[in-house]
Amino acid sequence: MAAQILDGKSLAASIRAALKERVAALVQRGVKPGLAVVLAGDDPASRVYVRNKRLAATETGVHSELIELPGTIGQRELRERIEGLNANRAIHGILVQLPLPKPIDAAAVLEAIAPAKDVDGFHEINMGALFAGRPAVVPCTPAGVMRLMEQARIPLAGRHAVVIGRSNIVGKPVAQLLLQKDATVTICHSKSSDLSELTRRADVLIAAVGRPKLVRQDMVKPGACVIDVGVNRLEDGKLAGDVDFQAVKEVAGWITPVPGGVGPMTIAMLLENCIRAASRELEPKPAG
Ligand code: GUN
Numbered sequence: 001m002a003a004q005i006l007d008g009k010s011l012a013a014s015i016r017a018a019l020k021e022r023v024a025a026l027v028q029r030g031v032k033p034g035l036a037v038v039l040a041g042d043d044p045a046s047r048v049y050v051r052n053k054r055l056a057a058t059e060t061g062v063h064s065e066l067i068e069l070p071g072t073i074g075q076r077e078l079r080e081r082i083e084g085l086n087a088n089r090a091i092h093g094i095l096v097q098l099p100l101p102k103p104i105d106a107a108a109v110l111e112a113i114a115p116a117k118d119v120d121g122f123h124e125i126n127m128g129a130l131f132a133g134r135p136a137v138v139p140c141t142p143a144g145v146m147r148l149m150e151q152a153r154i155p156l157a158g159r160h161a162v163v164i165g166r167s168n169i170v171g172k173p174v175a176q177l178l179l180q181k182d183a184t185v186t187i188c189h190s191k192s193s194d195l196s197e198l199t200r201r202a203d204v205l206i207a208a209v210g211r212p213k214l215v216r217q218d219m220v221k222p223g224a225c226v227i228d229v230g231v232n233r234l235e236d237g238k239l240a241g242d243v244d245f246q247a248v249k250e251v252a253g254w255i256t257p258v259p260g261g262v263g264p265m266t267i268a269m270l271l272e273n274c275i276r277a278a279s280r281e282l283e284p285k286p287a288g
Contacts, residue, residue, distance in 0.1 A: 012264035023061035033278035041071030093119035093274035142174035144265025157182035165208035207242035
């Protein structure tokens, strides 16, 4: 039997509709959530992602500002721009689109973001909290993956989850979130030997490497849940995930399409993180 398709597009739309109401309630109480998106350089894919994020923000009632900077910007100047946003009371969330142009040290730039405004969850304070089991801000793509599986009631406790990819943006944090749901987690990467042997043991398989159609049908256990985080542009201009969707959907139990799977969930989670950050403005400040 063919797999059940996990429709991220429609789930993200319903999350965004609920967020729109939360924004309206915040605005009534005098807080308009604000998101700043920093785009350095002219990577065409980054430009598309940034445009989609800003469109979704505006549609949800979140104020968005684009800070467009030349690819030649120095690290010090970039950090200063971020410090300005840290001090800007109209901005609750700061997102620095990655990758940054070479030779900028992305880690040093991300550390300049005030942790409370770090809506991507990439600051070491937020990453540390996640890995200590006290998540503050959960990175958007991993949060979206987990929400999609939760909605479909995919069993995780005691199951074997295999993550292909070990990036700070997806692989490492999603492995941690799966562990928190009591899955047994294996992380594979470019140096892993016999990838197929590892993936065939997965009840949940997450592909996040950026290699088109890396996951073939014979690498998937029948009935497994297959989550495709890859977004790869093929030579003919079409988008392909890291999973050979047409073949794998014949054996998997659940599968996400590309596009329309994880991508829209990432944006919904970004807005959720930003709105949560803005809501904190109404919480009583701790004494001291
Ligand atoms: N580049 C690819 N994915 C992401 C993401 O989730 N956040 C940011 N800031 N940049 C990215």
